[in-house]
Amino acid sequence: MSIKEGEIVGIAGVEGNGQTELVEALTGLRKASRGKIMYLGEDIASSTPKNIRRKKIAHIPEDRTNTGLNTQLSIWENLIGNSYFRKPLSSKGIFNLKKVAKHANKLKEDFDIRSPNVSLKVKSLSGGNQQKVVVARELSEDPTLTIASQPTRGVDIGNIEAIHEQLVQMRDEGGAVLLVSAELDEVMAVADRVGVMYEGQIVKWVNPKEVDQSQMGLYMAGVTE
Amino acid sequence: MDKFSFKDVLVTFAGLFITTLVAWVLITSTGNNPSEVAKYLYEGGFKGTRNIANSLYQATPLILTATATLISFRVGMFNIGINGSMYVGALYAGWAGYRFTNLGHLSHVTLCILIGMTVGALWMLLPALLRVYAGVSEIISTIILNFVAVLFVSYMANGPFRADPIAPATARILETAELKQIFPNSQFNTGFFIAVIVAILAHFVLNKTTFGYELRSGGDGLVGVYPSRFSSYLGIPSDRSAIIGMLISGALGGLAGAIEVLGAVRYFFQELEFNQGFDGILIGILGKLEPIGAIIASLFYGAIKNGGFFVDYKTDVAREIIIVLISILIFFVSAQKIVKGLEKYPIVKKLDSFFSRKKM
Numbered sequence: 001m002s003i004k005e006g007e008i009v010g011i012a013g014v015e016g017n018g019q020t021e022l023v024e025a026l027t028g029l030r031k032a033s034r035g036k037i038m039y040l041g042e043d044i045a046s047s048t049p050k051n052i053r054r055k056k057i058a059h060i061p062e063d064r065t066n067t068g069l070n071t072q073l074s075i076w077e078n079l080i081g082n083s084y085f086r087k088p089l090s091s092k093g094i095f096n097l098k099k100v101a102k103h104a105n106k107l108k109e110d111f112d113i114r115s116p117n118v119s120l121k122v123k124s125l126s127g128g129n130q131q132k133v134v135v136a137r138e139l140s141e142d143p144t145l146t147i148a149s150q151p152t153r154g155v156d157i158g159n160i161e162a163i164h165e166q167l168v169q170m171r172d173e174g175g176a177v178l179l180v181s182a183e184l185d186e187v188m189a190v191a192d193r194v195g196v197m198y199e200g201q202i203v204k205w206v207n208p209k210e211v212d213q214s215q216m217g218l219y220m221a222g223v224t225e
Numbered sequence: 226m227d228k229f230s231f232k233d234v235l236v237t238f239a240g241l242f243i244t245t246l247v248a249w250v251l252i253t254s255t256g257n258n259p260s261e262v263a264k265y266l267y268e269g270g271f272k273g274t275r276n277i278a279n280s281l282y283q284a285t286p287l288i289l290t291a292t293a294t295l296i297s298f299r300v301g302m303f304n305i306g307i308n309g310s311m312y313v314g315a316l317y318a319g320w321a322g323y324r325f326t327n328l329g330h331l332s333h334v335t336l337c338i339l340i341g342m343t344v345g346a347l348w349m350l351l352p353a354l355l356r357v358y359a360g361v362s363e364i365i366s367t368i369i370l371n372f373v374a375v376l377f378v379s380y381m382a383n384g385p386f387r388a389d390p391i392a393p394a395t396a397r398i399l400e401t402a403e404l405k406q407i408f409p410n411s412q413f414n415t416g417f418f419i420a421v422i423v424a425i426l427a428h429f430v431l432n433k434t435t436f437g438y439e440l441r442s443g444g445d446g447l448v449g450v451y452p453s454r455f456s457s458y459l460g461i462p463s464d465r466s467a468i469i470g471m472l473i474s475g476a477l478g479g480l481a482g483a484i485e486v487l488g489a490v491r492y493f494f495q496e497l498e499f500n501q502g503f504d505g506i507l508i509g510i511l512g513k514l515e516p517i518g519a520i521i522a523s524l525f526y527g528a529i530k531n532g533g534f535f536v537d538y539k540t541d542v543a544r545e546i547i548i549v550l551i552s553i554l555i556f557f558v559s560a561q562k563i564v565k566g567l568e569k570y571p572i573v574k575k576l577d578s579f580f581s582r583k584k585m
Contacts, residue, residue: 029458050460061458070455072446077438081459085435093435 001195001202003145008167008177010191010208014220015182018200020062023149023180027059028052039145053082058143060134062150062180064127068134071123075115076104078122079137111136112162128159135163139170146170149180164190184216198222231576232567233513240557248550257542269535270528276535278413282489284527285413286311286481288420290505291512291519292427293477298514299431300470301444301451301463306352306367307478308502309374314345314479316378319486319493320386322398333401338419338483345479346472348374353471356451357464363471371502382495394494404488414488421520423477428516440466447510478502507555526551 003009011019024030026037028049037045044052053059061067069078080100083089088099104118113132115125122130135151148167152160167177167190181187187194188208195202196219204219211219252259270280290307297304318341325336352366379393388396404414431437443453443463456463481501486493508526512518533547567573 027458048460049457053460059458063454067454067458070442070445070450070453072444072450073441077441080438081442081455084438090435095433095435095438097433 003176003178005144005176006171006174007192008171008179008190010187010194011178011180011197011202012184012187012194012216012220013182013197017197019149019180019182019197021200022197023059023062023147023178026147026178027057027061056141056144058082058138058141058146060138060146060148060151062153064130064134064154069122069130071130072121074119074121075108075113075125075133076100076118078133079104079107079118079140081137082141107136107140111139111166128155131155131163132159135166139166143170143175145176145178147178147180150182151179152181152183152186160186184213184220188213188216196220232573235567235573237558240554243557244550244554247553248546251546251549252542255542257540262536262540262542262546265536265539266529266532268532270532274408275411276531278408278411280528280531281417281524282411282413282527283530284523285417285420285488286485286499286501287504287508287523287526288424288520289477289481289484290501291508291523292424292505292516293474293481294502294505295509295512295514295516295519296427296431296440296477297470297474298447298509299445300440300466301453302353302356302467302471302474303364303448304349304352304367304471304474305364305506306349306370306374306502307474307481307505308499309367309371310345310348310475310478311482311485311499311502312374312378313348313482314341315482315486315490315497315499316381316386316395316493317341317344318479318483319395319398319490322402322487323388323396323492325402326399328401330401333399334404334487337398337402337487338480341479341483341486342476343479345482346476348479349471349475350468353468356471357467378493378497379495382493382497386493392494395492397492398487402487403491404484406488412489414484416484416488419480419484423480424516424520427477431516440470443467445514447514481505507551510559511555 001009011022013019021030025032028044028047028051032045035045036043039055039057044055065071080089080103083103084095088096089103090096101118107113108115108118111132113136114129122133125133131151131154138146146167151163151167155163164186167179171177179187179191191208194206194208196204196206196216198220199222203222203224206216206219249259252262269276271277290311293307293310294304318337321337321340325333328336348370352361352363352370355361355366356363382395383393386395387393404416406412406414431441439461442459442461443456443466444450451463451467453463456466482499485499490497504526508522509519512520512522529547529551533544536542536546537544
């Protein structure tokens with residue numbers, strides 16, 4: 001499979017067919033047993049999450065409360081997870097808390113995180129707002145590639161729309177997006193190209209505008225004519 | 226950022242009030258006069274230079290053990306072995322105190338303290354490595370190491386380090402290794418200032434540096450969450466954070482022991498007994514896992530602990546009553562449902578939002 005700039009590639013499939021493992025391998029959270037992952041001409045298959053992040057690959061994980069966030073930390077502490085180490089947020093290892101506050105409040109406004117202030121603990125937010133914290137952090141660093149895994153799970157309708165818009169906006173600005181979701185409607189509506197995953201393999205590439213739901217259902221069950 | 230809100234203060238005072246009531250009942254039922262006990266408790270804790278100095282002396286190791294415990298909690302490790310670090314730190318600081326001669330005052334004290342901290346940190350290395358590389362719960366290993374530490378120092382004081390032919394004790398530390406006692410008739414010593422500076426430093430490192438952020442990314446709550454998926458997801462090595470956190474924690478425990486020997490006891494003997502490592506857990510929780518909170522809670526605890534000695538001396542009430550009272554207080558202060566219950570009163574909500582206006 002491949003992803004080019006300016007497109008959203010969707011991965012559809014019944015859960016448990018290897019989507020989680022695919023995303024973990026791409027983001028360095030799991031070692032790929034074999035094969036290569038070429039990113040801008042470089043093999044990142046055995047790279048660490050840190051190095052992959054530094055290459056401007058963003059990751060919205062499917063497990064929000066344990067992986068995507070530390071719910072014990074405050075909103076601002078979660079928002080700076082991918083940018084705390086560099087200027088202007090910190091210099092020589094010491095935080096510039098004014099700049100941090102400015103950065104966090106800007107993300108809170110831009111991504112419409114509903115909270116009285118950014119000092120509250122993330123665990124006090126609703127599921128949808130927690131997800132917005134994850135999305136805000138991941139998209140704040142202008143990623144070249146965004147890997148979004150179940151980005152709207154447990155999120156209410158209004159916020160689902162907002163997250164979809166943000167992914168589409170990433171694409172329109174020239175970024176590449178990989179959208180992995182168990183929600184067939186979501187993949188079909190947002191993606192430009194959809195790969196159907198079955199038992200760890202991509203069995204079929206389809207154009208979401210040309211196939212209907214029942215056909216997709218057959219593909220997802222492993223029927224490829 | 227600021228974890229202290231008006232609600233917390235209110236709960237603390239409500240806890241104090243309930244504790245007082247329970248104490249009243251307890252003391253009356255044992256046939257003593259509660260108002261007399263209260264008077265001596267106050268006098269012993271706060272009245273006169275000597276009592277105040279002694280209260281501060283009692284608070285000194287508590288500040289360090291509480292800070293040590295809360296650091297481990299905030300990196301996601303549940304370390305309850307600070308008492309063990311304190312023992313070995315005290316033993317080796319005492320050893321360095323008589324072993325190295327011909328040193329200046331400052332260099333000798335510094336050397337003793339550094340040795341005490343290093344030994345205290347090394348004591349925590351084993352549980353940290355066992356947790357990270359073998360998956361052994363640090364709660365279990367640190368509890369066990371507390372017992373090992375007591376037996377180990379007792380063996381050392383009785384065997385290799387024994388200097389006194391009559392009692393199992395090491396030689397007295399040299400004068401160059403002493404932390405100076407400032408007030409007459411009080412064991413208060415300059416170690417108190419070291420403890421406060423270290424706690425303030427810990428506050429700065431934990432809350433204001435990227436290093437502290439990396440340490441905390443895998444924890445920051447009362448419940449240890451190592452290994453943290455959040456840390457590895459961000460590319461922060463959570464194994465390294467956990468080990469470093471445990472080492473810092475152990476070093477501060479060793480420092481508490483070193484100050485106790487260099488500043489007050491002046492030699493190490495077999496029966497020397499520490500329990501500040503355990504008190505530190507309660508104080509760290511009482512201080513809301515913040516070093517500054519730990520200083521305040523330690524000063525409070527130190528004062529009533531010293532008051533307890535005075536009560537013990539003046540009345541029939543045993544000083545253990547203080548431990549009972551503190552336990553009741555912690556019990557109420559940490560009861561989260563009480564905090565939640567208070568939220569339904571509009572006045573509390575209003576005052577809370579007024580006092581906890583955030584800068585961010």
